[in-house]
Amino acid sequence: MDHSTGNDYIVIKAEENGVQVIGLTRGQDTRFHHTEKLDKGEVMIAQFTTHTSAIKIRGKAKLITKHGEIESE
Amino acid sequence: MSVIIATDDLELTCPHCNGEKLEIINEERVTCSKCDGKGVILTALGQTLLHFFKKHT
Numbered sequence: 001m002d003h004s005t006g007n008d009y010i011v012i013k014a015e016e017n018g019v020q021v022i023g024l025t026r027g028q029d030t031r032f033h034h035t036e037k038l039d040k041g042e043v044m045i046a047q048f049t050t051h052t053s054a055i056k057i058r059g060k061a062k063l064i065t066k067h068g069e070i071e072s073e
Numbered sequence: 074m075s076v077i078i079a080t081d082d083l084e085l086t087c088p089h090c091n092g093e094k095l096e097i098i099n100e101e102r103v104t105c106s107k108c109d110g111k112g113v114i115l116t117a118l119g120q121t122l123l124h125f126f127k128k129h130t
């Protein structure tokens with residue numbers, strides 16, 4: 001297992017309908033390999049893996065990471 | 074029981090090219106690098122269904 005990915009995960013709670021969670025590939029070219037739509041109140045727990053090195057959030061959501069809480073708009 | 078799956082549950086428009094499948098690099102229109110020119114990005118459900126159909130056809 002790639003230890004640089006650890007078991008890091010983030011918690012995403014949608015604060016409006018149609019929040020988009022987009023996973024970006026690990027490696028030289030960062031493509032969008034996966035997307036998920038959350039409606040208001042829905043929660044997604046997403047992990048950084050050997051495939052996913054970055055996660056992009058579109059829309060109003062509350063995020064909880066090991067670094068603290070943040071809100072997207 | 075009925076199951077209704079919306080298109081949004083299967084794929085979402087690529088936010089990089091807005092579904093245009095192209096992006097502009099150095100004033101040239103090239104295939105969108107974020108979605109590989111598909112214009113959409115599949116969800117987990119979309120990928121699951123796609124793999125299922127590929128397996129059984």
Ligand SMILES: [Zn+2]
Binds near residue numbers: 087089
């Ligand atoms: Zn695109």
